[in-house]
Amino acid sequence: MKFYKDHYQVIIMGGGLAGMSCALQLQAWGIKDILILEKHNMPGGLATDFVRNGFEIEATLHEMMSIGTKEEPLKVGKFFDEMGVDIDWLHVPECYRAVLPNSGLDVTLHEGYETMAREIDAAVPGTFEKVHELMLLCRRVYDSMNILSVTPMSKVQMLLKHPDFVKTVGYSATEVINTFGLPKKAVELLTPYWIYVGNRMDDLPFTIYAFLMADYFTGSYVCRGYSHEMSMKLQRKVEENGAQFEFRQEVTKILVKDRKVYGVKTARGDEIHADYVVSAAYPNKVYSQMIEPLSEVPPEAIKSVNGRTLSLTPVSVIAVLEGTPEENGLQNYSTFSGTTMDTNEIWKNYANLTEPYNFITTICLNYANPDCVPEGYTQISITALVPNDPFLNVKEEEYHALKRRLANEMMEEYIKISGIDFRKNIVEIEITTPMTIAHYVGAWKGSIYGYLHSLKDHAVARLQMKEEDHFIEGLEFAGAHGMSGDGMGPAVTNGRAAAKGIREDLERKEAAKK
Numbered sequence: 001m002k003f004y005k006d007h008y009q010v011i012i013m014g015g016g017l018a019g020m021s022c023a024l025q026l027q028a029w030g031i032k033d034i035l036i037l038e039k040h041n042m043p044g045g046l047a048t049d050f051v052r053n054g055f056e057i058e059a060t061l062h063e064m065m066s067i068g069t070k071e072e073p074l075k076v077g078k079f080f081d082e083m084g085v086d087i088d089w090l091h092v093p094e095c096y097r098a099v100l101p102n103s104g105l106d107v108t109l110h111e112g113y114e115t116m117a118r119e120i121d122a123a124v125p126g127t128f129e130k131v132h133e134l135m136l137l138c139r140r141v142y143d144s145m146n147i148l149s150v151t152p153m154s155k156v157q158m159l160l161k162h163p164d165f166v167k168t169v170g171y172s173a174t175e176v177i178n179t180f181g182l183p184k185k186a187v188e189l190l191t192p193y194w195i196y197v198g199n200r201m202d203d204l205p206f207t208i209y210a211f212l213m214a215d216y217f218t219g220s221y222v223c224r225g226y227s228h229e230m231s232m233k234l235q236r237k238v239e240e241n242g243a244q245f246e247f248r249q250e251v252t253k254i255l256v257k258d259r260k261v262y263g264v265k266t267a268r269g270d271e272i273h274a275d276y277v278v279s280a281a282y283p284n285k286v287y288s289q290m291i292e293p294l295s296e297v298p299p300e301a302i303k304s305v306n307g308r309t310l311s312l313t314p315v316s317v318i319a320v321l322e323g324t325p326e327e328n329g330l331q332n333y334s335t336f337s338g339t340t341m342d343t344n345e346i347w348k349n350y351a352n353l354t355e356p357y358n359f360i361t362t363i364c365l366n367y368a369n370p371d372c373v374p375e376g377y378t379q380i381s382i383t384a385l386v387p388n389d390p391f392l393n394v395k396e397e398e399y400h401a402l403k404r405r406l407a408n409e410m411m412e413e414y415i416k417i418s419g420i421d422f423r424k425n426i427v428e429i430e431i432t433t434p435m436t437i438a439h440y441v442g443a444w445k446g447s448i449y450g451y452l453h454s455l456k457d458h459a460v461a462r463l464q465m466k467e468e469d470h471f472i473e474g475l476e477f478a479g480a481h482g483m484s485g486d487g488m489g490p491a492v493t494n495g496r497a498a499a500k501g502i503r504e505d506l507e508r509k510e511a512a513k514k
Contacts, residue, residue, distance in 0.1 A: 007273045008244075009033035010502060011264055013251040014280025016045030016441075017488055018478035020234040021495030022278050024083045027241040029503055034243040035274070037266065039250035044231025045280070045441050046448060047488055052428040055320045055373060058381070060448075061227035062196075062334070062363050063092050063220035065212075065489035074218065075146060076489045079496065085237050088224040092333055092368045095216055098192050099337040099417050103185055108332060111219040113139065124186040131190070134180050135217065140164045141207060142214035149493075165207070172455060173209035174201045191343065192336035195361060195385050198312035198449045198486065200343035208453045208485070215489075222368045227488065254279065254286060254475065256296040261474035265292065276505075278498050280479045282444035291472070301471040308457055311449035311486060312350075312385040313437060315357075317407045319429040321378040321422050325366050328378050328425060329418025333367035336360075337417045350386040353394070353402065356409040357384040377427065382410045388434040388445045399435065407431045443480075450480035476501045 009031060012019045015038030023034050042048065046060045067089055068074035073081055080087060095116065097108040107123045109116045113135035121128035144165035148158070159166050168176050173194070177187060193216060194201055197208050223229040239245050253265035254277055263273035279286055287301045288294075321328050338359035340346060346359045365372045365379040373379045384406075394402060407429075415421050434446025451457060480486045482494030 003246075004035070004244075004270060004272050008035045009274065010035070010276045010278065011251075011272060011274040012036045012278040012280075012478070013254075013264065014038060014045065014479065015040075015043040015235065015245060015247075016280055016479065017047050017231065017234065017491040018480075018482065018495035018498070019278065019280050020231075020238050021079070021492040022476075022478045022499045023238045023243050023495075024085070024234070024241070025079075025496045025499035026502065027238070027243070028083065029499070031499075031502070031506075032242045034238075035272065036238065036243055036245045037249040037251050037264070038245070038247050039267075039442070040440075041247050042228075042231070043235040043245070043247075044228060046437070047227040047231045047491075049226040049228040050430070052320070052430070055377070055379075055428055056226065057318060057320065057379060057428070057430070058222075058226045058365055058372065059318070060314075061222055061488060062361070062381075062383075063216070064089070064222060064230075065215045065220060065487060066493075067221045067489075068218065074215070076492050079492060083237060085230075085233050087230055087233060089221040090224050090369050092220040092222060094333055095220070096192055096334040096336050097332040098189055098341075099335060100188060100341055101417075102339055103188055103341065105185060105188060107189055109189065109217075111217050113217055116217055120186055120189050123189065124183055127182055127186045130180045130182055131186060134177065134182075134190070135213065137164055137168070137176075138210035138214040141168060141210035145207065145211055168206045168210070170455070171206050172202055173204045173206045176206040176209075177201075188341035191341050192361075194343050195312075195336075195359070196487065197453050198385060199453050200347045202344060203454050205453060205455055222365070224369060224371070226372075230488075251281075252290070253292040254290050256291050256293075256472055256475075259296060259298070259472055261472060276474045276476065276502050278476045278478050278502075280477075281442070282447070282450075282479070282481045283477060284444045286475075286477075287471075296472070298471050304471070309452040309454070310388060310445060310447045311452040313388045313434045313445075313447050313449060314383050314385055314432060315403075315406055315410070315434075316381055316383040316432045317410055317429065318381045318432065319379075320373055320427045321380060321425040322376070322427050323378060323422075323425050324376065325364050325378045327420075328380070328422040329415070329420030330362075330364040330366075330378060330380060330422075331418075333364055335362045335414075335417070337362065337414065350384065351390060353390045353406075356413065357386070357406070360384050360410055360413050362414050378422075378425075380422075382414055384410060385449070388447055391434045392445065394435075403431045403433050406433075448480055449486035450482065451485070453485055470501075474505070 067077035117132035144162035250267040255263040438446035476498035478498035484490035484493040
């Protein structure tokens with residue numbers, strides 16, 4: 001009996017959130033002849049966990065966006081519901097605590113646009129109306145983006161129906177926020193989430209900032225069974241719907257003839273044919289190493305990837321501590337802290353490996369998921385999201401000492417805030433760097449955030465350039481490098497966008513036959 005069929009309608013390279021969401025969307029549209037090839041022994045990619053000495057530890061997920069409530073689901077939550085994927089979501093208790101000693105700020109913000117505006121007003125009196133109006137503007141842009149991503153319309157229609165989106169597109173987050181005339185401290189309290197889209201405020205499109213703020217301040221969630229629960233349930237549903245899902249099967253080549261995909265090759269030597277291939281591998285790797293023959297790669301494809309900049313990637317300390325969160329000096333679920341909130345200064349600091357990181361995000365999972373570790377223990381992660389460039393020249397013999405130093409510096413940074421040195425209570429610890437990401441999932445240069453959202457290249461521009469950036473017929477991309485960018489919620493959206501590309505191509509071919 002053959003391991004693979006002679007031909008599939010769709011082959012999906014990578015069983016991460018994007019690949020599985022692509023499969024589910026295709027299946028909902030009646031496209032069921034699907035093969036998913038995953039090089040690891042379990043699904044999810046970075047949406048996973050690991051076990052150390054009996055402790056199950058969340059590997060990556062801080063908060064899941066676009067979920068909403070059962071009564072009012074948002075985009076990703078609604079998609080999971082429609083696909084029959086039942087996740088046990090746990091509500092995150094606050095958006096974030098911002099601790100900026102140099103500005104004299106220690107403020108915790110909660111969900112709800114009016115609520116957070118009043119909390120900022122309490123810290124910076126006289127700012128409520130302006131902050132509230134800024135958040136309502138963010139929400140209007142957010143709603144417009146969700147509509148425009150699936151509803152084509154003319155520029156005139158766009159201007160009439162989505163005026164705030166049109167007025168702010170093309171401007172940076174800094175430029176739009178400055179029009180509200182807010183004091184510096186209020187702006188600093190509105191800034192910490194910049195790190196989750198990976199660009200400084202002066203070059204971060206307001207459109208992206210608005211989507212992020214509107215989404216997060218609607219409320220965020222984590223999975224009771226860690227992000228691994230989400231991955232396992234997606235895999236189960238994909239297989240129930242008829243897809244063939246194979247593990248430990250790495251794709252090494254994408255087969256192309258006359259600029260059209262016709263299959264893939266695996267590391268074990270299988271040649272499998274298909275009408276469509278969906279790649280989780282970054283376009284950088286696909287166009288430089290994976291297309292066979294490479295002569296099928298058009299020069300425009302190389303120019304496209306060379307014109308893009310990789311976004312940020314994590315350096316993280318993930319640990320289990322003996323003692324309760326309070327005993328270890330952890331008061332909140334999510335804390336942003338550092339010596340500055342000037343994102344240009346943070347950006348400059350992150351670009352080297354000689355100085356301690358001046359801005360970190362600390363997550364104590366206990367506050368969202370009390371059962372994440374046995375009673376009397378604490379699960380913590382401390383992360384700096386940094387460019388991968390400084391790591392590219394690290395020598396093998398220097399690596400372990402470097403990551404231990406970075407981890408210690410990051411822990412010391414949080415200890416300055418808490419006043420309690422929890423390091424003596426560490427039971428288990430893992431330190432992740434871009435090398436960890438590259439080793440585990442094979443992401444291009446250890447990147448998890450895809451391409452940088454900048455004024456020159458962001459989700460809106462990518463949507464407009466979708467056809468021009470489609471270089472090989474039948475090849476779609478699904479992952480952090482997709483149009484919607486980084487994060488687990490956007491990964492789901494990117495997978496659905498890849499499915500939409502396949503469906504539209506099939507519809508064009510059907511129309512041509514008539």
